[in-house]
Amino acid sequence: MKNLEWGKMSFSYTKTDYIIYSTFKDGKWTPAVKTADFNIALSSYAGVLHYGSSCFEGLKAFRGVDGKVRLFRPEENAKRMIRSAEFLDLPAPSIEQFVEMCVMAVKANAEYIPPYESTASLYLRPLLIGSNPQLGIRSSVESTFIVMASPVGTYSGDKILVPGTAVVGRNHDRAAPNGSGSYKIGANYAQSLHPYNIAHKQGYRELLFLDASTHSLIEEFGSSNFFAIKGNTYITPNSHSVLPSITNASLRTVAQDLGMKVEMREIPLVELDSVDEVNSCGTAVVITPICRIDDKIRLEDELPSHVYKFTEECGVKSRALYDQIIGIQKGTLDDRFGWTMFVDC
Ligand SMILES: *Cc1c(COP(=O)(O)O)cnc(C)c1O
Numbered sequence: 001m002k003n004l005e006w007g008k009m010s011f012s013y014t015k016t017d018y019i020i021y022s023t024f025k026d027g028k029w030t031p032a033v034k035t036a037d038f039n040i041a042l043s044s045y046a047g048v049l050h051y052g053s054s055c056f057e058g059l060k061a062f063r064g065v066d067g068k069v070r071l072f073r074p075e076e077n078a079k080r081m082i083r084s085a086e087f088l089d090l091p092a093p094s095i096e097q098f099v100e101m102c103v104m105a106v107k108a109n110a111e112y113i114p115p116y117e118s119t120a121s122l123y124l125r126p127l128l129i130g131s132n133p134q135l136g137i138r139s140s141v142e143s144t145f146i147v148m149a150s151p152v153g154t155y156s157g158d159k160i161l162v163p164g165t166a167v168v169g170r171n172h173d174r175a176a177p178n179g180s181g182s183y184k185i186g187a188n189y190a191q192s193l194h195p196y197n198i199a200h201k202q203g204y205r206e207l208l209f210l211d212a213s214t215h216s217l218i219e220e221f222g223s224s225n226f227f228a229i230k231g232n233t234y235i236t237p238n239s240h241s242v243l244p245s246i247t248n249a250s251l252r253t254v255a256q257d258l259g260m261k262v263e264m265r266e267i268p269l270v271e272l273d274s275v276d277e278v279n280s281c282g283t284a285v286v287i288t289p290i291c292r293i294d295d296k297i298r299l300e301d302e303l304p305s306h307v308y309k310f311t312e313e314c315g316v317k318s319r320a321l322y323d324q325i326i327g328i329q330k331g332t333l334d335d336r337f338g339w340t341m342f343v344d345c
Contacts, residue, residue, distance in 0.1 A: 064331030164205025169299025181241030277315030
């Protein structure tokens with residue numbers, strides 16, 4: 001194992017040794033190769049550079065209490081990438097190829113898998129891009145699939161469940177009602193970078209997006225889903241323009257298993273006055289407790305028109321759900337849903 005400062009890692013890039021690479025050309029995928037050269041050769045006419053034909057995934061490998069390495073639900077990421085690629089009409093790897101290349105990326109960078117004791121883990125970033133030279137506006141016929149790996153910590157070093165604030169700005173939308181919101185494509189991020197910068201400059205951790213047609217229903221944060229706890233019920237938005245988070249799906253399963261009620265439905269922003277715990281959820285940190293949401297008419301406004309407040313620290317029910325997911329990922333709890341895949345390294 002490398003001697004890195006695992007406790008000081010945040011969710012950012014640390015150089016590792018290898019990426020795994022394959023291209024789709026002439027109707028088939030080239031055998032996946034492991035390369036130490038992170039600079040890929042790409043024509044300046046590649047579709048991805050002009051028309052945004054790019055989708056990606058994010059999943060993690062953990063070193064368990066038993067020393068074994070586990071991937072968390074990699075087939076779900078494979079299926080979601082296939083869905084995203086279909087939306088872009090981009091040739092996609094099969095589930096088997098996707099998982100196999102993720103396993104290769106873990107094995108090739110095994111020295112960077114953080115120790116069990118740390119809160120860090122090895123993040124995998126599968127990326128699929130349209131790579132043939134083109135000028136005409138059409139889908140790419142050749143694609144390049146790369147799996148990268150980087151050890152990451154939480155957003156706050158080795159501290160977990162650090163609460164953050166969020167803001168709603170009604171003059172910035174993430175996704176159109178019949179648009180690309182439910183696909184994990186680079187384009188969804190391109191247009192959220194600027195409003196995120198505005199929110200961050202104002203000191204907010206998160207930006208919460210509302211539905212683009214009425215600006216009255218909660219959708220999700222820029223890179224993570226929204227869920228709230230109301231009494232003994234787990235509530236999360238049901239919308240065609242929300243990214244189907246694997247973390248959220250896992251939390252719902254666990255919540256039900258713990259005897260909570262689960263509701264996937266429309267959630268009016270104003271309902272936040274009557275919920276107890278609010279969180280963002282995603283692979284990066286499982287959950288981030290949200291202690292306050294400021295509702296602004298325009299994101300750039302100085303003062304909010306309304307302030308919603310929740311538990312100051314992570315709520316008890318949210319914490320219980322978090323502990324279950326981490327326990328399964330790190331092997332301290334029985335994998336009763338069959339979510340982990342061992343990687344021999
Ligand atoms: C990736 C992503 C999430 C979280 O999905 P997970 O599968 O839980 O990591 C949520 N929202 C958006 C917009 C995303 O891109």
